Amino acid sequence: MPQFLAKRFNGRLIVVEGIDGSGKSTQISLLSQWLRLRGYAVAFSEWNSSPLVRETTRRGKRKEMFTPTTFSLIHATDFADRLERYILPLLKAGAVVCADRYAYTAFARDAVRGVDPAWVRNLYRFAIKPNLAFYFKVPLEVALGRILGGRNALKYYEAGMDLGLSRNIEESFRIFQGRILVQYEAMIEEMGFHVIDATKSIEKQQREMRRIVVREFGRTRPPEILGMEGMIARANA
Amino acid sequence: MLARTREPLTFYRTPLPGVDISELQGKLIVIEGPDAVGRSTQVRKLKTWLEQLGHAVLDTGMARSALAGKGIRQAKQGNTLGPVTMTLYYLTDFADRLENEIIPALRAGFVVLMDRYIFSIMARAIARGESRAWIERTTGFALVPHLVLYLRADVKHLISRVVVGRGAFDYWESGLDLGFGRDMYDSFVRYQARLIRVFNSLSTPYGFEVVDAGRPAEEVFEALQAAISGCFTPQAVGTSARPIARGKRTNSRPNGVRPFVPQSSLPALK
Numbered sequence: 001m002p003q004f005l006a007k008r009f010n011g012r013l014i015v016v017e018g019i020d021g022s023g024k025s026t027q028i029s030l031l032s033q034w035l036r037l038r039g040y041a042v043a044f045s046e047w048n049s050s051p052l053v054r055e056t057t058r059r060g061k062r063k064e065m066f067t068p069t070t071f072s073l074i075h076a077t078d079f080a081d082r083l084e085r086y087i088l089p090l091l092k093a094g095a096v097v098c099a100d101r102y103a104y105t106a107f108a109r110d111a112v113r114g115v116d117p118a119w120v121r122n123l124y125r126f127a128i129k130p131n132l133a134f135y136f137k138v139p140l141e142v143a144l145g146r147i148l149g150g151r152n153a154l155k156y157y158e159a160g161m162d163l164g165l166s167r168n169i170e171e172s173f174r175i176f177q178g179r180i181l182v183q184y185e186a187m188i189e190e191m192g193f194h195v196i197d198a199t200k201s202i203e204k205q206q207r208e209m210r211r212i213v214v215r216e217f218g219r220t221r222p223p224e225i226l227g228m229e230g231m232i233a234r235a236n237a
Numbered sequence: 238m239l240a241r242t243r244e245p246l247t248f249y250r251t252p253l254p255g256v257d258i259s260e261l262q263g264k265l266i267v268i269e270g271p272d273a274v275g276r277s278t279q280v281r282k283l284k285t286w287l288e289q290l291g292h293a294v295l296d297t298g299m300a301r302s303a304l305a306g307k308g309i310r311q312a313k314q315g316n317t318l319g320p321v322t323m324t325l326y327y328l329t330d331f332a333d334r335l336e337n338e339i340i341p342a343l344r345a346g347f348v349v350l351m352d353r354y355i356f357s358i359m360a361r362a363i364a365r366g367e368s369r370a371w372i373e374r375t376t377g378f379a380l381v382p383h384l385v386l387y388l389r390a391d392v393k394h395l396i397s398r399v400v401v402g403r404g405a406f407d408y409w410e411s412g413l414d415l416g417f418g419r420d421m422y423d424s425f426v427r428y429q430a431r432l433i434r435v436f437n438s439l440s441t442p443y444g445f446e447v448v449d450a451g452r453p454a455e456e457v458f459e460a461l462q463a464a465i466s467g468c469f470t471p472q473a474v475g476t477s478a479r480p481i482a483r484g485k486r487t488n489s490r491p492n493g494v495r496p497f498v499p500q501s502s503l504p505a506l507k
Contacts, residue, residue, distance in 0.1 A: 056304060073325060114254040118251075
């Protein structure tokens with residue numbers, strides 16, 4: 001059975017995946033700016049950003065109420081809301097939708113949390129198959145260096161503290177990310193990811209992405225894809 | 238049929254991580270059926286009755302989880318809740334109650350009395366055009382109940398209950414999000430008829446015990462009591478000295494149906 005609904009839309013769906021610190025958010029942001037410059041109507045959607053479930057997710061995290069199953073389900077609910085209200089209508093309208101993380105994030109994280117992989121994959125069967133899925137391949141230590149070096153404190157669930165891997169949050173984060181990395185690597189072939197070497201310079205990675213987009217979309221904007229003469233879709237929070 | 242009740246509990250498809258089902262001592266009893274069929278009233282009465290018999294009872298229903306209950310109620314205030322989102326939000330709520338309330342209660346030997354189960358979530362999803370295979374797999378982490386009592390009634394009966402009991406039609410109970418009818422009444426009729434068809438189609442595969450809910454509430458209650466009594470050993474019910482319950486049970490059990498005697502049962506009161 002195919003993983004996602006094989007529906008055709010006027011628009012295009014581009015997703016980026018990779019562990020924390022792989023640089024995927026920077027790259028999708030640069031790509032969407034470039035697409036806008038080339039006249040495409042571009043929209044953007046971020047993992048775990050639906051206003052409808054925000055309060056529930058916040059409550060669950062604050063009070064550490066989540067089990068692997070409810071954690072998986074609330075993220076699927078968030079995803080469904082963004083898909084039904086935002087991504088799907090925009091794709092029908094002909095926009096290029098850029099998604100920072102997609103269902104693959106759930107496949108990787110939930111499997112690490114001990115949720116049955118076949119169950120999670122079925123859970124997301126309502127999702128739309130992306131036109132392009134970029135995977136930012138990076139060695140664990142490089143990604144950890146980027147995260148642990150600069151940014152603010154790690155959060156409980158982001159560090160996989162609910163798994164009881166270590167009492168030390170940084171150590172827990174290392175182990176958790178390492179396991180997620182293994183899951184991603186195992187998905188590359190199955191899910192048809194375009195692998196980007198995320199150890200290269202930001203500019204090199206971006207050039208590679210743009211080359212792949214041109215190869216897929218063509219040199220000029222296909223007529224069915226919405227142009228900038230319409231309104232620019234605003235990010236949904 | 239009473240013989241369909243199971244012991245011990247199992248998961249439908251996908252075991253929940255970290256749950257040892259051999260520890261679950263209690264009874265899981267589900268009351269299902271369409272909106273306005275009278276489930277909640279019956280659950281309330283059954284709870285009192287079971288407690289009088291000496292059983293500890295946990296009653297729970299949709300959107301009552303600590304995690305997602307509030308969020309679902311808020312989401313339903315707006316008009317932007319898509320069908321998949323609604324399904325998954327309710328399933329999040331269900332999973333939270335299953336893992337944090339129902340399973341601990343079963344571990345402690347409670348009778349868990351559920352006002353709706355996965356079947357309502359399934360019926361609503363299927364009635365909105367979602368794939369049955371998808372929702373069956375997605376809800377596969379649910380426990381197979383000892384008893385699923387399906388309160389069956391036709392749409393006409395539901396309408397009279399809505400009009401007399403509540404005085405107004407509800408947006409979601411009328412399935413207005415489906416854009417069926419020109420008004421709440423038309424929409425209610427079409428949506429509830431569709432839900433009933435789905436419930437009926439689930440009845441055999443999921444072993445529902447069908448209870449005719451088109452009767453006076455007192456008769457429905459007696460039928461439910463009779464079916465539930467079959468979940469317990471005769472001693473467990475009998476020692477509680479409630480001859481009315483026993484008498485009713487014998488009267489309303491169809492001929493040829495033997496009482497189900499599980500290997501273990503809830504401790505009886507001395």
